[in-house]
Amino acid sequence: MALRLGLGLPQTGTYDLSGDVTAVARAADEMGYDSVWVLERIMRPEQPVDDMYLVPGLPWSGYFRSVADPLVTLSLAAAVTERVRLGSAVLVGPLHQPFLLARALGSLDAASGGRLVAGLGTGWSRDEFAAAGVDYASRGAALDELLDVCAAVWGADPAVYQGERTRFTPSAVGPKPASRIPVLLAGGNDRALRRLVRRADGWLPSLVANDQVVATRARIAELAHEHGRDPAELTITLRASVRLTDRPVDAGRSPYQGTVEQIVEDLAGAVQAGVDEVLLDQQLACRDARELIESAKLLREAATDAGL
Template sequence: MALRLGLGLPQTGTYDLSTDVTAAARAAEELGYDSVWVLERVMRPEQPLDDMYLIPGQPWAQYFSSVADPLVTLSLAAAVTERVTLGSAVLIGPLHQPFLLARALGSLDAASGGRVVAGFGTGWSRDEFAAANVDYKSRGAALDELLDVCAAVWGENPAAYEGKRTRFTPSDIGPKPVAGRIPVLLAGSNDKALRRLVRRADGWVPSGGGGAEQVAAGRARIAELAAEEGRDPAELSTTLRAFLDITDKSLDNRRPFQGSVEQIVEDLADTAKAGADEVLLDTQLLCRDVQELIERARALRETATEAGV
Protein backbone atom coordinates (compact mmCIF):
# COMPACT_ATOMS: atom_id res chain seq x y z
CA MET A 1 0.00 0.00 0.00
CA ALA A 2 1.32 3.46 -0.94
CA LEU A 3 2.22 5.89 1.79
CA ARG A 4 -0.64 8.28 2.52
CA LEU A 5 0.24 11.98 2.69
CA GLY A 6 -1.48 14.57 4.81
CA LEU A 7 -1.11 18.34 4.96
CA GLY A 8 -1.11 20.50 8.09
CA LEU A 9 -3.66 23.31 7.88
CA PRO A 10 -2.56 26.91 8.60
CA GLN A 11 -3.70 27.69 12.15
CA THR A 12 -1.14 30.13 13.49
CA GLY A 13 -1.16 33.91 13.68
CA THR A 14 0.92 34.15 10.51
CA TYR A 15 -2.22 33.41 8.49
CA ASP A 16 -5.60 34.98 7.78
CA LEU A 17 -7.99 32.42 9.21
CA SER A 18 -10.94 33.91 7.33
CA THR A 19 -9.47 32.79 4.00
CA ASP A 20 -6.30 30.72 4.37
CA VAL A 21 -7.67 27.56 6.01
CA THR A 22 -10.19 27.03 3.22
CA ALA A 23 -7.60 27.86 0.54
CA ALA A 24 -5.15 25.31 1.92
CA ALA A 25 -7.84 22.64 2.36
CA ARG A 26 -9.08 23.04 -1.22
CA ALA A 27 -5.51 22.93 -2.51
CA ALA A 28 -4.73 19.78 -0.52
CA GLU A 29 -7.67 17.97 -2.08
CA GLU A 30 -6.89 19.22 -5.58
CA LEU A 31 -3.22 18.21 -5.26
CA GLY A 32 -4.11 14.66 -4.27
CA TYR A 33 -3.35 14.74 -0.55
CA ASP A 34 -5.16 12.08 1.44
CA SER A 35 -5.86 14.14 4.53
CA VAL A 36 -5.67 17.52 6.28
CA TRP A 37 -4.72 17.93 9.92
CA VAL A 38 -4.84 20.28 12.89
CA LEU A 39 -2.89 20.60 16.11
CA GLU A 40 -3.90 22.06 19.47
CA ARG A 41 -2.12 24.67 21.57
CA VAL A 42 -4.07 27.08 23.74
CA MET A 43 -1.63 29.69 25.06
CA ARG A 44 1.91 30.97 25.42
CA PRO A 45 2.52 31.98 29.06
CA GLU A 46 5.12 34.67 29.65
CA GLN A 47 6.48 32.79 32.67
CA PRO A 48 5.71 29.13 31.92
CA LEU A 49 5.76 26.49 34.64
CA ASP A 50 7.39 24.00 32.27
CA ASP A 51 9.91 24.17 29.45
CA MET A 52 8.48 23.37 26.03
CA TYR A 53 7.68 19.64 25.65
CA LEU A 54 9.33 19.25 29.07
CA ILE A 55 12.76 19.54 27.43
CA PRO A 56 15.09 21.29 29.92
CA GLY A 57 16.04 24.76 28.73
CA GLN A 58 13.74 24.64 25.69
CA PRO A 59 11.86 27.97 25.31
CA TRP A 60 8.25 27.98 24.17
CA ALA A 61 7.79 28.51 20.45
CA GLN A 62 6.48 31.88 19.35
CA TYR A 63 3.69 30.28 17.31
CA PHE A 64 2.03 29.17 20.58
CA SER A 65 0.90 32.81 20.89
CA SER A 66 -1.91 32.26 18.41
CA VAL A 67 -3.22 28.86 17.31
CA ALA A 68 -6.78 28.64 16.04
CA ASP A 69 -9.20 26.23 17.70
CA PRO A 70 -8.73 22.81 16.06
CA LEU A 71 -12.40 21.89 15.65
CA VAL A 72 -13.25 25.29 14.18
CA THR A 73 -10.37 24.84 11.75
CA LEU A 74 -11.48 21.33 10.74
CA SER A 75 -15.05 22.56 10.28
CA LEU A 76 -13.81 25.20 7.84
CA ALA A 77 -11.89 22.53 5.93
CA ALA A 78 -14.84 20.13 5.93
CA ALA A 79 -17.11 22.72 4.35
CA VAL A 80 -14.93 23.14 1.23
CA THR A 81 -13.74 19.55 0.66
CA GLU A 82 -15.39 16.26 -0.23
CA ARG A 83 -12.71 13.57 -0.05
CA VAL A 84 -9.82 14.27 2.34
CA THR A 85 -9.76 12.80 5.82
CA LEU A 86 -10.04 15.40 8.62
CA GLY A 87 -7.58 14.59 11.40
CA SER A 88 -6.31 15.96 14.70
CA ALA A 89 -2.69 15.43 15.69
CA VAL A 90 -3.45 15.92 18.41
CA LEU A 91 -6.29 17.18 20.58
CA ILE A 92 -5.17 17.53 24.20
CA GLY A 93 -7.91 15.26 25.44
CA PRO A 94 -7.94 16.08 29.18
CA LEU A 95 -8.40 19.82 28.52
CA HIS A 96 -11.87 19.15 27.11
CA GLN A 97 -15.14 18.27 28.80
CA PRO A 98 -15.49 14.68 27.57
CA PHE A 99 -19.19 14.60 26.70
CA LEU A 100 -19.10 17.86 24.76
CA LEU A 101 -15.96 16.91 22.84
CA ALA A 102 -17.35 13.49 21.91
CA ARG A 103 -20.59 15.06 20.73
CA ALA A 104 -18.77 17.77 18.73
CA LEU A 105 -16.62 15.17 16.98
CA GLY A 106 -19.71 13.10 16.20
CA SER A 107 -21.39 16.12 14.66
CA LEU A 108 -18.32 16.96 12.59
CA ASP A 109 -18.09 13.40 11.33
CA ALA A 110 -21.76 13.37 10.34
CA ALA A 111 -21.46 16.77 8.65
CA SER A 112 -18.38 15.71 6.67
CA GLY A 113 -19.74 12.39 5.50
CA GLY A 114 -17.67 10.25 7.85
CA ARG A 115 -14.21 11.73 7.30
CA VAL A 116 -13.01 12.44 10.86
CA VAL A 117 -10.03 10.77 12.56
CA ALA A 118 -9.60 11.76 16.21
CA GLY A 119 -6.03 11.92 17.47
CA PHE A 120 -5.69 12.46 21.23
CA GLY A 121 -2.82 13.07 23.62
CA THR A 122 -2.49 13.62 27.36
CA GLY A 123 -0.70 16.99 27.10
CA TRP A 124 2.35 18.19 28.97
CA SER A 125 1.86 21.86 29.95
CA ARG A 126 0.75 22.62 33.50
CA ASP A 127 -0.13 26.15 32.37
CA GLU A 128 -2.68 24.82 29.89
CA PHE A 129 -4.19 22.51 32.49
CA ALA A 130 -4.48 25.36 34.98
CA ALA A 131 -6.25 27.51 32.37
CA ALA A 132 -8.76 24.68 31.74
CA ASN A 133 -9.16 24.02 35.49
CA VAL A 134 -8.12 20.39 35.05
CA ASP A 135 -5.93 18.34 37.40
CA TYR A 136 -2.58 17.83 35.69
CA LYS A 137 -1.62 14.76 37.71
CA SER A 138 -4.80 12.94 36.63
CA ARG A 139 -4.38 13.55 32.90
CA GLY A 140 -3.92 9.86 32.06
CA ALA A 141 -7.12 8.93 33.85
CA ALA A 142 -8.86 11.86 32.18
CA LEU A 143 -7.84 10.59 28.75
CA ASP A 144 -9.12 7.11 29.63
CA GLU A 145 -12.45 8.61 30.63
CA LEU A 146 -12.63 10.59 27.39
CA LEU A 147 -12.16 7.37 25.42
CA ASP A 148 -14.94 5.73 27.45
CA VAL A 149 -17.28 8.66 26.89
CA CYS A 150 -16.56 8.75 23.15
CA ALA A 151 -17.44 5.07 22.89
CA ALA A 152 -20.70 5.67 24.74
CA VAL A 153 -21.72 8.83 22.88
CA TRP A 154 -20.86 7.42 19.44
CA GLY A 155 -22.50 4.07 20.18
CA GLU A 156 -26.10 2.93 20.15
CA ASN A 157 -28.87 4.79 21.94
CA PRO A 158 -29.85 4.98 24.69
CA ALA A 159 -26.34 5.91 25.84
CA ALA A 160 -25.27 6.27 29.46
CA TYR A 161 -22.06 6.76 31.42
CA GLU A 162 -20.90 7.45 34.94
CA GLY A 163 -17.33 8.45 35.64
CA LYS A 164 -15.35 11.00 37.61
CA ARG A 165 -15.84 13.97 35.24
CA THR A 166 -18.83 12.81 33.23
CA ARG A 167 -22.24 11.43 34.16
CA PHE A 168 -25.33 11.04 32.00
CA THR A 169 -28.35 8.81 32.39
CA PRO A 170 -29.71 6.70 29.50
CA SER A 171 -30.35 9.20 26.71
CA ASP A 172 -30.70 9.54 22.98
CA ILE A 173 -27.60 11.38 21.73
CA GLY A 174 -26.86 12.41 18.17
CA PRO A 175 -25.78 12.96 15.48
CA LYS A 176 -23.87 9.68 15.37
CA PRO A 177 -20.67 9.12 13.39
CA VAL A 178 -21.37 7.83 9.91
CA ALA A 179 -19.60 4.49 10.44
CA GLY A 180 -20.88 4.07 13.98
CA ARG A 181 -17.61 5.22 15.51
CA ILE A 182 -14.67 7.49 14.73
CA PRO A 183 -11.15 6.04 14.36
CA VAL A 184 -9.01 7.01 17.36
CA LEU A 185 -5.26 7.61 17.26
CA LEU A 186 -3.17 8.14 20.38
CA ALA A 187 0.12 9.97 20.86
CA GLY A 188 2.93 9.10 23.23
CA SER A 189 6.02 6.92 23.20
CA ASN A 190 6.48 5.56 26.71
CA ASP A 191 5.22 2.10 27.62
CA LYS A 192 2.19 3.35 29.50
CA ALA A 193 1.03 5.39 26.52
CA LEU A 194 1.75 2.62 24.02
CA ARG A 195 -0.04 0.02 26.12
CA ARG A 196 -3.11 2.28 26.24
CA LEU A 197 -2.85 2.59 22.48
CA VAL A 198 -2.70 -1.17 21.96
CA ARG A 199 -5.68 -1.73 24.23
CA ARG A 200 -7.90 1.12 23.15
CA ALA A 201 -6.97 2.80 19.86
CA ASP A 202 -6.84 2.27 16.12
CA GLY A 203 -3.39 3.74 15.61
CA TRP A 204 -0.38 5.69 16.77
CA VAL A 205 0.35 9.34 15.99
CA PRO A 206 3.95 10.10 16.97
CA SER A 207 5.34 13.60 16.68
CA GLY A 208 8.96 14.56 16.69
CA GLY A 209 12.18 14.72 14.75
CA GLY A 210 13.14 11.06 14.79
CA GLY A 211 11.84 10.17 11.34
CA ALA A 212 12.25 6.56 10.21
CA GLU A 213 14.25 5.58 13.31
CA GLN A 214 11.51 6.87 15.60
CA VAL A 215 8.84 5.02 13.65
CA ALA A 216 10.79 1.76 13.54
CA ALA A 217 11.51 1.80 17.28
CA GLY A 218 7.90 2.65 18.14
CA ARG A 219 6.46 0.03 15.81
CA ALA A 220 8.75 -2.62 17.29
CA ARG A 221 7.60 -1.85 20.82
CA ILE A 222 3.96 -1.70 19.74
CA ALA A 223 4.34 -5.18 18.22
CA GLU A 224 5.75 -6.51 21.52
CA LEU A 225 2.94 -4.96 23.57
CA ALA A 226 0.32 -6.11 21.08
CA ALA A 227 1.56 -9.68 21.47
CA GLU A 228 1.18 -9.37 25.24
CA GLU A 229 -2.35 -8.01 24.86
CA GLY A 230 -3.42 -10.52 22.22
CA ARG A 231 -3.86 -7.97 19.48
CA ASP A 232 -2.62 -8.03 15.90
CA PRO A 233 -0.20 -5.09 15.48
CA ALA A 234 -1.19 -4.89 11.80
CA GLU A 235 -4.53 -3.51 13.01
CA LEU A 236 -2.75 -0.43 14.38
CA SER A 237 -1.83 2.31 11.92
CA THR A 238 1.01 4.82 12.27
CA THR A 239 0.60 8.46 11.24
CA LEU A 240 3.75 10.55 11.74
CA ARG A 241 3.52 14.32 12.15
CA ALA A 242 6.58 15.84 10.47
CA PHE A 243 7.40 19.52 10.86
CA LEU A 244 9.30 20.36 7.69
CA ASP A 245 12.25 22.67 7.17
CA ILE A 246 12.56 22.95 3.38
CA THR A 247 15.75 24.46 1.96
CA ASP A 248 16.59 25.57 -1.56
CA LYS A 249 19.67 23.34 -1.70
CA SER A 250 20.46 19.87 -0.40
CA LEU A 251 22.10 19.68 3.02
CA ASP A 252 24.95 17.40 4.06
CA ASN A 253 24.31 17.32 7.79
CA ARG A 254 20.62 17.42 8.51
CA ARG A 255 17.88 16.02 10.67
CA PRO A 256 14.97 14.03 9.20
CA PHE A 257 12.56 16.16 7.16
CA GLN A 258 15.06 18.97 6.81
CA GLY A 259 16.63 19.80 3.45
CA SER A 260 15.58 20.00 -0.16
CA VAL A 261 12.25 18.70 -1.41
CA GLU A 262 14.07 15.70 -2.88
CA GLN A 263 15.72 14.92 0.46
CA ILE A 264 12.41 15.16 2.28
CA VAL A 265 10.85 12.75 -0.23
CA GLU A 266 13.73 10.35 0.52
CA ASP A 267 12.79 10.67 4.21
CA LEU A 268 9.19 9.83 3.30
CA ALA A 269 10.31 6.66 1.54
CA ASP A 270 12.47 5.65 4.50
CA THR A 271 9.62 6.34 6.92
CA ALA A 272 7.27 4.17 4.88
CA LYS A 273 9.81 1.31 4.95
CA ALA A 274 10.03 1.74 8.75
CA GLY A 275 6.30 1.08 9.08
CA ALA A 276 4.49 4.40 8.71
CA ASP A 277 1.13 4.31 6.94
CA GLU A 278 0.78 8.07 6.66
CA VAL A 279 2.93 11.16 7.12
CA LEU A 280 1.46 14.53 7.97
CA LEU A 281 3.56 17.22 6.28
CA ASP A 282 3.42 20.46 8.24
CA THR A 283 5.09 23.47 6.65
CA GLN A 284 3.02 26.25 8.22
CA LEU A 285 5.60 27.37 10.78
CA LEU A 286 8.23 28.38 8.19
CA CYS A 287 6.03 29.71 5.37
CA ARG A 288 5.49 33.44 4.85
CA ASP A 289 1.88 33.06 3.71
CA VAL A 290 -0.65 30.53 2.44
CA GLN A 291 0.53 30.87 -1.16
CA GLU A 292 3.99 29.67 -0.15
CA LEU A 293 2.44 26.86 1.89
CA ILE A 294 0.41 25.69 -1.12
CA GLU A 295 3.37 25.87 -3.49
CA ARG A 296 5.50 23.80 -1.13
CA ALA A 297 2.66 21.31 -0.80
CA ARG A 298 2.48 21.10 -4.58
CA ALA A 299 6.23 20.51 -4.95
CA LEU A 300 6.22 17.84 -2.27
CA ARG A 301 3.22 16.02 -3.72
CA GLU A 302 4.55 16.09 -7.29
CA THR A 303 8.07 14.99 -6.30
CA ALA A 304 6.71 12.18 -4.11
CA THR A 305 4.54 10.95 -6.97
CA GLU A 306 7.46 11.01 -9.42
CA ALA A 307 9.55 9.05 -6.91
CA GLY A 308 6.81 6.45 -6.49
CA VAL A 309 6.29 7.23 -2.81
Protein backbone atom coordinates in the same frame (compact mmCIF):
# COMPACT_ATOMS: atom_id res chain seq x y z
CA MET B 1 0.03 -0.09 0.15
CA ALA B 2 1.30 3.34 -0.97
CA LEU B 3 2.34 5.87 1.62
CA ARG B 4 -0.48 8.27 2.46
CA LEU B 5 0.35 11.97 2.71
CA GLY B 6 -1.38 14.52 4.90
CA LEU B 7 -1.01 18.29 5.01
CA GLY B 8 -1.11 20.56 8.05
CA LEU B 9 -3.65 23.38 7.85
CA PRO B 10 -2.59 27.00 8.57
CA GLN B 11 -3.69 27.83 12.12
CA THR B 12 -1.06 30.23 13.43
CA GLY B 13 -1.24 34.00 13.71
CA THR B 14 0.80 34.60 10.57
CA TYR B 15 -2.15 33.45 8.45
CA ASP B 16 -5.52 35.03 7.66
CA LEU B 17 -7.99 32.54 9.07
CA SER B 18 -10.88 34.08 7.16
CA GLY B 19 -9.58 32.66 3.89
CA ASP B 20 -6.32 30.76 4.23
CA VAL B 21 -7.69 27.63 5.93
CA THR B 22 -10.26 27.06 3.20
CA ALA B 23 -7.76 27.86 0.42
CA VAL B 24 -5.20 25.35 1.69
CA ALA B 25 -7.81 22.68 2.45
CA ARG B 26 -9.35 23.00 -1.00
CA ALA B 27 -5.91 22.85 -2.66
CA ALA B 28 -4.95 19.75 -0.66
CA ASP B 29 -8.16 18.05 -1.73
CA GLU B 30 -7.54 18.90 -5.38
CA MET B 31 -3.83 18.03 -5.54
CA GLY B 32 -4.20 14.52 -4.16
CA TYR B 33 -3.36 14.73 -0.46
CA ASP B 34 -5.06 12.04 1.55
CA SER B 35 -5.80 14.14 4.62
CA VAL B 36 -5.57 17.56 6.28
CA TRP B 37 -4.64 18.05 9.94
CA VAL B 38 -4.79 20.44 12.86
CA LEU B 39 -2.86 20.79 16.11
CA GLU B 40 -3.91 22.18 19.48
CA ARG B 41 -2.14 24.81 21.60
CA ILE B 42 -4.23 27.16 23.71
CA MET B 43 -1.73 29.74 25.03
CA ARG B 44 1.86 30.92 25.43
CA PRO B 45 2.53 31.81 29.06
CA GLU B 46 5.08 34.55 29.63
CA GLN B 47 6.54 32.68 32.62
CA PRO B 48 5.80 29.01 31.90
CA VAL B 49 5.94 26.39 34.61
CA ASP B 50 7.41 23.85 32.18
CA ASP B 51 9.89 24.15 29.34
CA MET B 52 8.47 23.32 25.92
CA TYR B 53 7.71 19.61 25.48
CA LEU B 54 9.28 19.17 28.96
CA VAL B 55 12.74 19.48 27.38
CA PRO B 56 15.01 21.28 29.89
CA GLY B 57 16.04 24.71 28.62
CA LEU B 58 13.83 24.61 25.50
CA PRO B 59 11.86 27.89 25.21
CA TRP B 60 8.26 27.96 24.06
CA SER B 61 7.83 28.66 20.35
CA GLY B 62 6.53 32.05 19.35
CA TYR B 63 3.73 30.55 17.27
CA PHE B 64 2.04 29.36 20.48
CA ARG B 65 0.86 32.98 20.89
CA SER B 66 -1.92 32.42 18.39
CA VAL B 67 -3.18 29.01 17.29
CA ALA B 68 -6.73 28.78 15.98
CA ASP B 69 -9.14 26.37 17.64
CA PRO B 70 -8.69 22.93 16.04
CA LEU B 71 -12.36 22.02 15.69
CA VAL B 72 -13.23 25.39 14.18
CA THR B 73 -10.36 24.93 11.72
CA LEU B 74 -11.47 21.40 10.77
CA SER B 75 -15.04 22.60 10.32
CA LEU B 76 -13.86 25.23 7.84
CA ALA B 77 -11.90 22.56 5.97
CA ALA B 78 -14.83 20.12 5.97
CA ALA B 79 -17.10 22.69 4.35
CA VAL B 80 -14.91 23.13 1.25
CA THR B 81 -13.59 19.60 0.69
CA GLU B 82 -15.12 16.36 -0.49
CA ARG B 83 -12.43 13.69 -0.26
CA VAL B 84 -9.62 14.33 2.25
CA ARG B 85 -9.86 12.93 5.76
CA LEU B 86 -9.89 15.46 8.60
CA GLY B 87 -7.46 14.72 11.42
CA SER B 88 -6.20 16.14 14.69
CA ALA B 89 -2.52 15.80 15.62
CA VAL B 90 -3.31 16.13 18.39
CA LEU B 91 -6.24 17.23 20.51
CA VAL B 92 -5.15 17.46 24.14
CA GLY B 93 -7.99 15.29 25.36
CA PRO B 94 -7.97 16.10 29.10
CA LEU B 95 -8.35 19.85 28.43
CA HIS B 96 -11.88 19.19 27.16
CA GLN B 97 -15.09 18.24 28.92
CA PRO B 98 -15.47 14.64 27.69
CA PHE B 99 -19.16 14.60 26.80
CA LEU B 100 -19.04 17.90 24.91
CA LEU B 101 -15.92 16.92 22.97
CA ALA B 102 -17.35 13.51 22.06
CA ARG B 103 -20.55 15.12 20.83
CA ALA B 104 -18.65 17.77 18.82
CA LEU B 105 -16.48 15.13 17.16
CA GLY B 106 -19.53 13.04 16.31
CA SER B 107 -21.21 16.06 14.74
CA LEU B 108 -18.10 16.92 12.72
CA ASP B 109 -17.87 13.38 11.41
CA ALA B 110 -21.54 13.43 10.43
CA ALA B 111 -21.17 16.82 8.74
CA SER B 112 -18.13 15.68 6.76
CA GLY B 113 -19.64 12.41 5.60
CA GLY B 114 -17.48 10.19 7.82
CA ARG B 115 -14.05 11.70 7.21
CA LEU B 116 -12.88 12.46 10.76
CA VAL B 117 -9.75 10.94 12.36
CA ALA B 118 -9.54 11.65 16.10
CA GLY B 119 -5.92 12.00 17.19
CA LEU B 120 -5.68 12.43 20.96
CA GLY B 121 -2.97 12.90 23.56
CA THR B 122 -2.58 13.56 27.27
CA GLY B 123 -0.73 16.88 26.94
CA TRP B 124 2.36 18.12 28.77
CA SER B 125 1.86 21.77 29.79
CA ARG B 126 0.79 22.44 33.37
CA ASP B 127 0.05 26.04 32.36
CA GLU B 128 -2.57 24.85 29.86
CA PHE B 129 -4.11 22.49 32.39
CA ALA B 130 -4.36 25.29 34.96
CA ALA B 131 -6.04 27.56 32.41
CA ALA B 132 -8.58 24.83 31.61
CA GLY B 133 -9.19 24.09 35.29
CA VAL B 134 -8.10 20.46 34.92
CA ASP B 135 -5.94 18.35 37.26
CA TYR B 136 -2.60 17.76 35.56
CA ALA B 137 -1.70 14.71 37.65
CA SER B 138 -4.85 12.88 36.51
CA ARG B 139 -4.38 13.48 32.78
CA GLY B 140 -3.92 9.79 31.92
CA ALA B 141 -7.11 8.82 33.74
CA ALA B 142 -8.87 11.76 32.08
CA LEU B 143 -7.88 10.51 28.63
CA ASP B 144 -9.12 7.03 29.49
CA GLU B 145 -12.46 8.50 30.57
CA LEU B 146 -12.68 10.53 27.36
CA LEU B 147 -12.20 7.35 25.33
CA ASP B 148 -14.98 5.67 27.34
CA VAL B 149 -17.32 8.61 26.84
CA CYS B 150 -16.61 8.74 23.09
CA ALA B 151 -17.47 5.05 22.79
CA ALA B 152 -20.74 5.65 24.63
CA VAL B 153 -21.76 8.82 22.78
CA TRP B 154 -20.81 7.51 19.34
CA GLY B 155 -22.49 4.15 19.93
CA ALA B 156 -26.11 3.08 19.93
CA ASP B 157 -28.68 4.92 22.03
CA PRO B 158 -29.53 5.02 24.82
CA ALA B 159 -26.05 6.25 25.75
CA VAL B 160 -25.11 6.07 29.41
CA TYR B 161 -21.94 6.65 31.43
CA GLN B 162 -20.80 7.26 34.99
CA GLY B 163 -17.21 8.28 35.66
CA GLU B 164 -15.13 10.78 37.60
CA ARG B 165 -15.71 13.80 35.34
CA THR B 166 -18.73 12.71 33.32
CA ARG B 167 -22.06 11.22 34.27
CA PHE B 168 -25.20 10.94 32.20
CA THR B 169 -28.28 8.77 32.52
CA PRO B 170 -29.58 6.72 29.55
CA SER B 171 -30.12 9.31 26.83
CA ALA B 172 -30.47 9.80 23.11
CA VAL B 173 -27.39 11.69 21.90
CA GLY B 174 -27.10 12.75 18.29
CA PRO B 175 -26.11 13.25 15.62
CA LYS B 176 -24.17 10.02 15.45
CA PRO B 177 -20.95 9.75 13.42
CA ALA B 178 -21.48 8.89 9.79
CA SER B 179 -19.03 5.99 10.18
CA ARG B 180 -16.70 4.55 12.79
CA ILE B 181 -14.25 7.28 13.82
CA PRO B 182 -10.64 6.02 13.91
CA VAL B 183 -8.85 6.95 17.14
CA LEU B 184 -5.09 7.55 17.08
CA LEU B 185 -3.07 8.13 20.24
CA ALA B 186 0.16 10.04 20.77
CA GLY B 187 2.83 9.27 23.34
CA GLY B 188 5.74 6.86 23.32
CA ASN B 189 6.23 5.61 26.87
CA ASP B 190 5.13 2.15 27.87
CA ARG B 191 1.98 3.31 29.62
CA ALA B 192 0.87 5.25 26.54
CA LEU B 193 1.65 2.33 24.23
CA ARG B 194 -0.32 -0.09 26.41
CA ARG B 195 -3.29 2.25 26.24
CA LEU B 196 -2.84 2.40 22.47
CA VAL B 197 -2.95 -1.36 21.89
CA ARG B 198 -5.96 -1.72 24.18
CA ARG B 199 -8.02 1.20 22.97
CA ALA B 200 -6.92 2.76 19.70
CA ASP B 201 -6.49 2.21 15.97
CA GLY B 202 -2.97 3.54 15.64
CA TRP B 203 0.01 5.50 16.90
CA LEU B 204 0.44 9.22 16.16
CA PRO B 205 4.03 10.30 16.92
CA SER B 206 5.34 13.80 16.25
CA LEU B 207 8.82 14.87 15.17
CA VAL B 208 10.53 11.52 15.66
CA ALA B 209 13.25 9.97 13.50
CA ASN B 210 12.72 6.77 11.55
CA ASP B 211 14.95 4.70 13.84
CA GLN B 212 12.76 5.63 16.78
CA VAL B 213 9.69 4.64 14.76
CA VAL B 214 11.25 1.22 14.13
CA ALA B 215 11.99 0.67 17.82
CA THR B 216 8.56 1.80 18.99
CA ARG B 217 6.80 -0.17 16.28
CA ALA B 218 8.53 -3.32 17.57
CA ARG B 219 7.36 -2.56 21.12
CA ILE B 220 3.81 -1.94 19.90
CA ALA B 221 3.87 -5.35 18.21
CA GLU B 222 5.00 -7.02 21.46
CA LEU B 223 2.27 -5.35 23.46
CA ALA B 224 -0.35 -6.10 20.82
CA HIS B 225 0.44 -9.81 21.02
CA GLU B 226 0.17 -9.62 24.81
CA HIS B 227 -3.31 -8.14 24.49
CA GLY B 228 -4.44 -10.48 21.74
CA ARG B 229 -4.41 -7.91 18.94
CA ASP B 230 -2.97 -8.24 15.48
CA PRO B 231 -0.21 -5.58 15.16
CA ALA B 232 -1.17 -5.16 11.52
CA GLU B 233 -4.42 -3.56 12.70
CA LEU B 234 -2.50 -0.65 14.23
CA THR B 235 -1.42 2.12 11.89
CA ILE B 236 1.39 4.65 12.28
CA THR B 237 0.80 8.27 11.29
CA LEU B 238 3.88 10.48 11.66
CA ARG B 239 3.65 14.25 12.07
CA ALA B 240 6.65 15.92 10.46
CA SER B 241 7.69 19.57 10.67
CA VAL B 242 8.79 20.51 7.15
CA ARG B 243 11.20 23.23 6.04
CA LEU B 244 11.85 23.27 2.31
CA THR B 245 15.17 24.75 1.10
CA ASP B 246 16.69 25.49 -2.30
CA ARG B 247 20.06 23.96 -1.40
CA PRO B 248 20.81 20.67 0.37
CA VAL B 249 21.13 20.78 4.14
CA ASP B 250 24.12 18.75 5.30
CA ALA B 251 25.60 19.05 8.79
CA GLY B 252 23.13 18.37 11.58
CA ARG B 253 20.15 18.03 9.26
CA SER B 254 16.88 17.19 10.99
CA PRO B 255 14.36 14.94 9.23
CA TYR B 256 12.13 16.73 6.72
CA GLN B 257 14.41 19.77 6.57
CA GLY B 258 16.07 20.35 3.20
CA THR B 259 15.47 20.13 -0.52
CA VAL B 260 12.57 18.34 -2.15
CA GLU B 261 14.91 15.44 -2.90
CA GLN B 262 16.03 15.19 0.73
CA ILE B 263 12.47 15.24 2.02
CA VAL B 264 11.45 12.55 -0.47
CA GLU B 265 14.35 10.45 0.88
CA ASP B 266 12.92 10.94 4.38
CA LEU B 267 9.51 9.81 3.14
CA ALA B 268 11.05 6.71 1.59
CA GLY B 269 12.77 6.01 4.89
CA ALA B 270 9.46 6.35 6.70
CA VAL B 271 7.98 3.70 4.44
CA GLN B 272 10.86 1.38 5.29
CA ALA B 273 10.29 2.09 9.00
CA GLY B 274 6.68 0.98 8.72
CA VAL B 275 4.92 4.35 8.64
CA ASP B 276 1.51 4.32 6.94
CA GLU B 277 0.97 8.07 6.64
CA VAL B 278 3.14 11.17 7.00
CA LEU B 279 1.58 14.49 7.91
CA LEU B 280 3.65 17.27 6.31
CA ASP B 281 3.22 20.37 8.47
CA GLN B 282 4.77 23.32 6.63
CA GLN B 283 2.86 26.24 8.12
CA LEU B 284 5.72 27.52 10.30
CA ALA B 285 8.20 27.64 7.41
CA CYS B 286 5.95 29.42 4.90
CA ARG B 287 5.25 33.14 4.67
CA ASP B 288 1.66 32.86 3.50
CA ALA B 289 -0.96 30.46 2.18
CA ARG B 290 0.21 30.79 -1.42
CA GLU B 291 3.73 29.66 -0.53
CA LEU B 292 2.33 26.82 1.58
CA ILE B 293 0.20 25.59 -1.33
CA GLU B 294 3.10 25.83 -3.80
CA SER B 295 5.50 23.87 -1.59
CA ALA B 296 2.82 21.31 -0.80
CA LYS B 297 2.29 20.79 -4.53
CA LEU B 298 6.02 20.31 -5.12
CA LEU B 299 6.24 17.66 -2.42
CA ARG B 300 3.08 15.87 -3.49
CA GLU B 301 4.28 15.65 -7.09
CA ALA B 302 7.81 14.58 -6.07
CA ALA B 303 6.48 11.83 -3.82
CA THR B 304 4.26 10.56 -6.63
CA ASP B 305 7.15 10.62 -9.12
CA ALA B 306 9.24 8.61 -6.62
CA GLY B 307 6.56 5.93 -6.47
CA LEU B 308 5.58 6.67 -2.88
